[in-house]
Amino acid sequence: MSGSAAIPGYTAGTPAVAKSPVTLAEFELMKNSALFGDEDVKALRQSHDVVKDQVEAILDVWYGFVGSQPQLLASFLGKSDGKPLGDYLGGVRKRFGQWILDTAKAEYDQKWLDYQHEIGLRHHRTKKNQTDSAAASAAIVPFRDLFALIFPVTFTLKPFLAKKGHKAEEVDRMYNAWVKSCLLQLTLWSHPYVKTGDF
Numbered sequence: 228m229s230g231s232a233a234i235p236g237y238t239a240g241t242p243a244v245a246k247s248p249v250t251l252a253e254f255e256l257m258k259n260s261a262l263f264g265d266e267d268v269k270a271l272r273q274s275h276d277v278v279k280d281q282v283e284a285i286l287d288v289w290y291g292f293v294g295s296q297p298q299l300l301a302s303f304l305g306k307s308d309g310k311p312l313g314d315y316l317g318g319v320r321k322r323f324g325q326w327i328l329d330t331a332k333a334e335y336d337q338k339w340l341d342y343q344h345e346i347g348l349r350h351h352r353t354k355k356n357q358t359d360s361a362a363a364s365a366a367i368v369p370f371r372d373l374f375a376l377i378f379p380v381t382f383t384l385k386p387f388l389a390k391k392g393h394k395a396e397e398v399d400r401m402y403n404a405w406v407k408s409c410l411l412q413l414t415l416w417s418h419p420y421v422k423t424g425d426f
């Protein structure tokens with residue numbers, strides 16, 4: 228999470244972020260449920276070098292996909308005029324780029340866990356639009372699309388993972404680790420969407 232102080236609204240590791248309701252011990256068990264182990268941590272960290280100079284190109288593909296799907300783009304539009312909120316899309320994009328690097332760093336400490344909860348709140352009506360002062364936008368990212376997006380995000384990442392000359396099985400390991408990491412993160416982000424006591 229270093230070198231990211233210049234990204235507006237990226238508050239990971241600062242007092243602005245509340246403590247996650249999920250404990251690190253619970254997260255360890257979630258990792259086990261996803262068959263996520265030390266090999267996956269290694270593979271994610273290996274992917275850091277692979278993706279670090281491809282972040283903008285990856286974001287172009289992901290934003291291209293979201294932009295092509297009206298039900299997804301709706302989360303970034305003005306509620307009343309239906310027009311894309313450029314500053315909002317741009318502000319989120321910078322933090323999305325940092326998220327790629329953070330996911331690849333795979334450092335699962337309390338600060339990381341706390342920021343996961345913050346990201347969930349920012350998709351949920353609790354905090355959506357607040358970070359970028361985008362009050363005109365939709366009130367919530369609907370839960371129904373959250374997990375579905377894991378497939379396009381990871382499937383379109385794979386060619387980027389293959390771009391630095393790694394063997395097919397190494398690319399597969401990095402890809403699998405990304406899929407598992409996204410599943411675990413999205414589950415953490417779901418906390419605000421789940422009925423109290425049911426997470």
Ligand code: HEM
Binds near residue numbers: 236349354359376380
């Ligand atoms: C694989 C699934 C997803 C991933 C990896 C992802 C990732 C992210 C990240 C990293 C951020 C910025 C967090 C920060 O503030 O630091 C973000 C924000 C946002 N995402 Fe997602 N997201 C996913 C699913 C979705 C879906 C399905 C939508 C619906 C279009 C969506 C819409 C948004 C919006 C509107 C924001 C801005 C929230 C705000 O107002 O702060 N996301 N997302």
